[in-house]
Each structure stands twice: as C-alpha cells, then as structure tokens.
C-alpha cells in the first residue's frame with residue numbers, strides 16, 4: 001500500500017510517499033481502507049519533534065511514529081476475531097492518536113474502541129474532519145466550560161478546527177459569541193453566526209473593558225491572570241492548547257484562582273472519540289457542518305502540512321486517498 005512516511009524529524013520536506021506493507025489487524029482491531037484523513041496540531045508536533053519534551057515518548061532522536069495522521073474515515077476491509085461492533089463494508093471514522101496514528105496511508109489498523117459508524121449523509125471528508133477538533137470543542141465548551149444558555153462566550157483562535165466546531169455548538173446554547181482570529185477568517189466566522197469579531201493583529205481582548213462568562217482558547221499565549229481579568233464573576237477560562245510555558249502557568253495558577261475568587265481556570269485533556277455519537281446526532285440534525293479546506297491528495301500531504309504551518313487554513317485541512 002502507499003503511505004506517507006517520515007524517517008526523521010523535520011519540516012514537511014522529510015515526508016515521502018512510499019510503498020509499505022499493508023497492516024494485518026490484531027484480534028481487537030479493524031483494518032480500515034482509509035478514504036479521508038485530516039491534519040491536526042499533533043501531526044505538526046510529531047513531524048517536528050516539538051515540543052522537545054514530547055520526544056521522551058515519541059523518540060529522542062528518531063521518531064517512533066513513522067506514519068503520522070490521527071483522524072481517519074474509511075471502510076472496514078477486515079476485522080479481528082474479537083471485534084463485535086463492526087463488519088466488512090461498514091463506513092467508520094475516529095481518532096487514532098492513542099493507537100499509533102497512521103492515517104496518512106491507504107490502510108490502517110484501528111482498535112474497534114477508536115471507531116464509530118459514519119452517518120450515511122456524512123461524507124468521508126466531513127467525517128475525517130471531526131474527531132480530534134470536534135472532541136476538543138465538546139470537551140472544552142461542555143465538559144470543562146459547562147456552557148449555559150445565553151452566556152457571553154469568547155472563542156480565541158476561532159477560525160481553526162476547534163473554533164469552527166465550538167462556534168456551531170455554542171449557537172445551540174444561544175450564547176452571545178465573540179470570536180478572535182486573523183482578519184481573513186473573520187467574515188466567515190460572522191457568516192457562521194459570530195456576534196462580535198476581534199482581529200488579534202489590531203486588538204488585545206485581554207486589555208479591553210468587555211468581560212465574558214466563558215473563554216475557550218486554542219492558542220493560550222498569555223498569562224492566566226490576563227484571561228481571568230476579562231472574566232465575569234463566576235466566569236470560566238478553558239484552554240485546549242497553546243504555548244507550553246503558558247499551559248504550565250495555567251496548571252499552577254488555576255487552583256489558586258478558584259480559591260481566591262469566583263473564577264475558574266481549566267485545562268482540557270483530550271479524551272479521544274468520547275463524544276463522536278453526539279457529533280453524529282448534531283450532524284444528522286443539521287446543526288453541525290465541518291468547515292473544510294482541501295482535499296489534498298495522499299501524495300500532497302507535505303503541502304497539506306505546509307499549509308497548516310501557515311495558520312491560514314479555515315476549519316480543518318483534509319486529505320483524500322480514494
């Protein structure tokens with residue numbers, strides 16, 4: 001089978017389209033013919049070996065993961081002996097970030113626990129866009145943020161994968177939504193229902209007068225106290241990711257903030273695939289449509305990653321194999 005392989009850390013230039021052996025599923029695994037995949041920040045980190053501390057797990061000098069890509073959508077080609085939820089021909093999707101990645105390939109083996117059935121009306125590309133960013137949006141907004149109807153919400157980094165899912169979900173709670181991103185993405189976000197837009201190149205929302213009940217942040221590049229300054233009493237700041245030193249600050253400072261004030265600082269630790277059934281419900285009800293750039297062909301995965309690196313993408317970048 002064809003796969004995009006990396007034998008060393010580096011830029012997208014180190015990725016090569018190669019012929020490799022087709023994998024064989026273990027007893028609890030499903031062999032998936034991959035139709036589509038999508039690019040996530042973790043792929044970028046695995047490719048570059050950053051942040052460096054992650055190399056303790058991913059391989060100090062040589063990467064252990066040779067085929068990156070977490071989010072897949074495709075058709076079940078074969079199942080292991082212990083698999084009960086799926087059979088040959090089923091259309092499935094899920095995130096393989098805890099089971100070895102491998103999405104940028106024609107076939108991949110996935111534990112059955114990582115997959116759900118894809119609704120018939122959802123394209124493979126749409127399905128591949130959902131898992132990681134969709135879970136971070138649900139777990140940030142609902143589990144950690146405990147969003148309530150009618151709240152004021154600020155989405156920082158709203159134009160990317162997580163933000164475009166979170167915006168659509170927050171609309172269901174009739175939240176008053178402020179989005180923060182680059183100018184090129186703000187028109188799209190307004191058209192998706194954002195009430196207020198902030199161009200982060202011109203304005204720092206943490207220095208303004210407006211306060212929010214909930215902030216969901218995909219970029220965390222300021223101190224936790226800068227964010228809590230613009231929270232209403234009882235407000236919550238939730239980060240799903242960003243600068244490592246800032247995340248460590250949030251981890252340390254968060255508990256003190258709750259102790260000395262009515263505000264909260266929370267960090268989301270991704271639970272992959274936990275809420276895919278909920279995403280299917282929203283999609284089938286017409287309440288959620290993934291925002292997609294692409295698709296790129298499998299051979300063009302390096303270009304897809306280069307585009308991801310520019311930050312100019314809106315929503316998710318997808319790759320198709322079929």
Ligand SMILES: NC(=O)c1ccc[n+]([C@@H]2O[C@H](COP(=O)([O-])OP(=O)(O)OC[C@H]3O[C@@H](n4cnc5c(N)ncnc54)[C@H](OP(=O)(O)O)[C@@H]3O)[C@@H](O)[C@H]2O)c1
Nearest residue numbers: 041157159160161162200218240241242268269270311312
């Ligand atoms: N918590 C966990 O367990 C876990 C697991 C996986 C991933 N993650 C994290 O989750 C996040 C994924 O977010 P995503 O998929 O939405 O990423 P994304 O698609 O790259 O979107 C991020 C958005 O933020 C914008 N942005 C960049 N700099 C900004 C700034 N200073 N202020 C406001 N917006 C800014 C980007 O636009 P421009 O660059 O064009 O400005 C882009 O639109 C990453 O931080 C990742 O590391 C966390």
